[in-house]
Amino acid sequence: MSPEGEEKRILVVEDAFLIGMDLKISLEQLGWVVLGPAPSASRAMSILEREACDAAILDVNLGRETSESVADYLTNHHVPYFFLTGYDSLNIKDPALQQMPLYRKPMNREGLADAIKKHLDNGKAA
Amino acid sequence: MxxxxxxxxxxxxxxxxxxxxxxxxxxxxxxxxxxxxxxxxxxxxxxxxxxxxxxxxxxxxxxxxxxxxxxxxxxxxxxxxxxxxxxxxxxxxxxxxxxxxxxxxxxxxxxxxxxxxxxxxxxxxxxxxxxxxxxxLTEQMARQAELDRVRSYLDDVAINGPTVFFVIRQEDDGETKLRWISPNIKQILGFEAGDIESEKIQWRDCVHPEDLEPTIRAIEQIWTDGKGDFEYRIIDSNQEIRWIREARRVVYANDGTVEIIGSLEDLTLAHRGHQREQLLRRELDHRVKNNLQIILGECGKVMRSDHIERNQIEVLSSRIASMALVHQVLAARSWGPIDLSDLIRHVAGAMADASSDVDVELSGEPLMVGVDAAMTLATVLNELGTNAAKYGGLSTCGQGIAIGWRVEGMETTPMVHLEWIERVDGQGIRNTGEMGFGMQLIEGMIPYELGGEVEIDFEPSGLQFITRIPLDRFQADLGEARMNLSDE
CATH class of the missing domain: 3.30.450.20 (PAS domain)
Structure with a gap:
């Protein structure tokens, strides 16, 4: 757990505006500072280049691309994250990424809070 | 005598x-x-x-x-x-x-x-x-005429029919050789029948490399089974991949010759239809889940309020109704592109029902909208309409809305320019300082999902909303971008 009072910063990558906005509101209410939401991998990468990031939630399919490159970057920088997808199968080729935690839409606030507690806060502590 | x-x-x-x-x-x-x-x-x-x-x-x-x-x-x-x-x-x-x-x-x-x-x-x-x-010769001539007639049917099938026929003969040395292939192979695969018969074009070289081995195995199996069919891909004369179903039957003639009579059918269109169907199912599933996610989010917003206002429920209900409407309109078009004026008429029609004595005026060239852009656009237009009914062109002091569009920059980067101009008499009652969620949506959704630009001006004469959207994003087919992903 991060020290009390320190900002926890979470990146949201999601190509649907309304879902991105809702995640942002929910996460802010859970006490996170939200980076994004970013609709594309390139937007996400440009945020990551500028800002410190403690955790991330990644939609898998971003219209014309996937969030794989962002996931790679986060893995390499030991930033915990999980995938959130509306598809039944995961379009990710990298077997390492296939091992990452995956949640399916729709996900309510309680589900979101649980997933964050399980994967992202713990990840930060580690 | x-x-x-x-x-x-x-x-x-x-x-x-x-x-x-x-x-x-x-x-x-x-x-x-x-x-x-x-x-x-x-x-x-x-x-x-x-x-x-x-x-x-x-x-x-x-x-x-x-x-x-x-x-x-x-x-x-x-x-x-x-x-x-x-x-x-x-x-x-x-x-x-x-x-x-x-x-x-x-x-x-x-x-x-x-x-x-x-x-x-x-x-x-x-x-x-x-x-x-x-x-x-009367009977013989009649027989010949009948033969000629049948022959002309067969010729027509072999020249213009959708199925290619061929005959392969097993020679005395056990080798097989193509004896004849119907000329319609030209229409289907672009090859001249003569070039195939003379072996100038080799079947082996046209089969998709990944399919060659299993196809050869299937062909050998025919000798054991007497008949059979199998599917494989062929690279046609334009270097395009065509799906083929081939059927073969071994025929033993009385004179001892052994021949294979075979047919080729082009399944490419059917395959494409099948692929599109799979894609459609997948995209619809995705879309339904996204919609449920959005509804959950909207409900969450209402639940988090200290006290629930009737107004919030109305907004929630209006957004869900808008999603349902767009779903219905797009489903009626089999999730293909929709004419922009049709789309606006449906969305605005729902608004005009609410306030029947004001005009919603449309002007623009016929222009098709892809499914993804249609969803985004309809959501934004619905939000604009909801606001207009409360504060603007569709409210009690409203004098209507003019919606116009055109395509600009055809020679460089084509952009769809779409404007929504409200008319009100006297001062509008909108509080321009407040940035509610509805206004965030109106301003943010098109840039976020379609890479477009949005400009909103609160003129004394009413709200003006102008957006410019890249034409390729505007017209992208359902799941077009995801097509390659789902092929993995």
């Missing part, structure tokens, strides 16, 4: 009479399956057997001594016949003599009879006679 057993000669100087008397020759002539007519040098009938009677409808007694030409030769050939006979009598030469020719005869009823005619000439005593053997 009285002087039995003898041929009578012309030297008797009597009227022409039958040459054949009742003896072996007579019997033979009568029993001939072909018609036999004997004609003398003057062109008169001297003998006319039973078959000839049946063939032409005259009795022997009637025709003996009559001019042959006037009886059984069609009008247009009478003259040639008479000339030919005269010519032969002078020179001893005739083009018909000693030949087998096909010609029409004339039945007593006027019906034409197709015939094979063989005429020989010889001396009988001192008299020259011509012996004609005639075979009725």
């Amino acid at each position: 009285t002087d039995k057993g003898h041929f009578k000669s012309r030297e008797d100087g009597v009227d022409p009479e039958p040459l054949v008397q009742e003896d072996l020759a007579t019997v033979v002539v009568r029993c001939l399956l072909d018609a036999m007519i004997i004609m003398d040098a003057e062109g008169r009938v001297r003998e006319f057997n039973k078959r000839a009677e049946e063939m032409f409808g005259y009795r022997r007694e009637e025709v003996i001594g009559q001019e042959l030409a006037s009886l059984i030769i069609p009008d247009e050939m009478k003259e040639a016949h008479r000339r030919g006979l005269g010519h032969f009598n002078k020179t001893g030469e005739g083009p018909v003599i000693g030949q087998r020719i096909t010609i029409d005869g004339l039945h007593r009823s006027g019906r034409r009879v197709p015939l094979e005619l063989a005429v020989t000439s010889q001396m009988f005593g001192s008299e020259r006679i011509f012996v004609a053997i005639l075979r009725d």
Whole structure:
């Protein structure tokens, strides 16, 4: 757990505006500072280049691309994250990424809070 | 007929009479399956057997001594016949003599009879006679016509039909060789049948490399099973991939030849349809889950409020109704593109119902919207409409909305320019300082999802919303971008 009072910063990558906005509101209410939401991998990468990031939630399919490159970057920088997808199968080729935690839409606030507690806060502590 | 057993000669100087008397020759002539007519040098009938009677409808007694030409030769050939006979009598030469020719005869009823005619000439005593053997070709011609007709159907199928046929023969050395392939292969795969028959184009080189081995195994299996079918991909003459279903059957002929009769069907379109269907199912599933996620989010927002206002429920209900409406409109078009004015009319129609005495005016060229952009656009327009009904062009002080669009920058980067201009009398009652969620959506959704720009101005005359969206994003087909991903 991060020290009390320190900002926890979470990146949201999601190509649907309304879902991105809702995640942002929910996460802010859970006490996170939200980076994004970013609709594309390139937007996400440009945020990551500028800002410190403690955790991330990644939609898998971003219209014309996937969030794989962002996931790679986060893995390499030991930033915990999980995938959130509306598809039944995961379009990710990298077997390492296939091992990452995956949640399916729709996900309510309680589900979101649980997933964050399980994967992202713990990840930060580690 | 009285002087039995003898041929009578012309030297008797009597009227022409039958040459054949009742003896072996007579019997033979009568029993001939072909018609036999004997004609003398003057062109008169001297003998006319039973078959000839049946063939032409005259009795022997009637025709003996009559001019042959006037009886059984069609009008247009009478003259040639008479000339030919005269010519032969002078020179001893005739083009018909000693030949087998096909010609029409004339039945007593006027019906034409197709015939094979063989005429020989010889001396009988001192008299020259011509012996004609005639075979009725009516049935044979009818059979041939039937064969020709069937053949023309087969030709049509082989040239214009959708299925390619081929024949492969097993040679004595056990090797197989393509003997024939129907010319419609040209339409389906772009190859000339002749080039394939001559092995200038090798089947092996056209099969998709990944499919070659399993296809060869399937072909070998046919020899064991006697028949079978299998699917594979072929690279056609345009280097495009075509899906093929091939069917083969082994045929053992009585003469010992072993052949394979086969057919090729192009399944490419069906395959594409199948792929699109899978994609559609996947995208719809995704979309439904996204919509549920959005609804959950909207409900969450309401639940988090300290006290629930009727207004919040109305907003929630309006957003869900808008999602349902767009879903319905797009589903009615099988999740294909939709005309922009249709889309706006549906969304605005729902608004105009609420406030029936104001105008929503549309102007713009026919323009198709892809499904993804249609969803985004409809959500934004619905939000604009909800606001307009409360504060703007559709409210009590509203005087309507003008919605116009055009495509700009065709030579560089084509952009769809769409504007929504509200008219109100007096000052609008909108609080421009407040940035509610609805306004965030109106401002943010198009840039976020379609990479467009949005400009909102609160003019005294009413709100003006102007957006510019790249045409390719505007018209992208359902899941177009995700197509490659789902192929993985």
